[in-house]
Amino acid sequence: MKSLFPTLWGNDPRDPFKSLREEIDQVFDSFGKGLPASLKAFAGPKFPAVDVAETAEALEVTAELPGVDEKDVDLTVTSDALTIRGEKKSEHEETDKNVHLVERSYGSFSRTVPLPFAADPKAVEATFRNGVLKIHVPKPAEAKKPVEKIAIKTA
Template sequence: MGHTRTTDGPESTTTQKEDRVMINWNLFREMDSLRREMDEIFRSVGAGDLVENAFMPGPGARRFPRLNLREDGDHYYLYALLPGVDTDHLDMNMVGNTLTLSGERMEEVSEQKRTWHRRERGAGKFLRTIELPAEVDARGVKAEFRNGVLEVVIPKAEEAKPKRIDIKVK
């Protein structure tokens, strides 16, 4: 039995059932969707590269870590480039079909004074959220870190795997 709450008159009546719809809202998915929409708007007026780099440190900086994502019938495969990141400073978690990589690339510390001629390799904390196209089985995720590359194998949930459907001829 739904409870009714009234605010500001009869037109603004809502039920608890309607309030529960908001439970499926995912902040990271919404932020990523908003970023994609904004990128598309700026690309459509020819300012895509300008905006992509506008808020990043240094000229030509990109999202970190850089990654590739591919799939086959049963799995997603994610490859994240993380040179100079120690696994002690790397975290990965999944919520639903959203994978989040976070961590820190530590800055080189030295007692002696150094004269830098070029410093293009950044240091500091990072966070990257990737929404996968379909539901996954988070219990079966496997990750390996080798030569500065994080390789993640993510099994698709059974309902997300392609199914062969036989066609009967009459």
């Protein structure tokens, strides 16, 4: 692939940005490989990471929120979606140290989980422990109906 970042030096071996350009090109080349085109827009990590499981009685959502205080999390439920919002705050200390690498992220986040049924916000329960938020969304009576198996006839 032709470089996304052409250089003023052309193919000069003294080009100080050559290896950086090659690495960036590799990242763009490999992004989304193996994904159907319809899913490429959703590629990449989401925060917070969530697990969604369904039982006969409820939808169980578990969200990982490491480093986030319970008081900094906001949970809202509408009839068709559950939204987790919050902020991971940075702890700034004034010291004379030289920081070489920062990989932890801070700031506001929001994650919405669509609900397959109309939920009653007053019946939703949430617990927060050790950076893990667990949300229990009970199904309404009409969503608890058993699935009927349909017999397939031979033609």
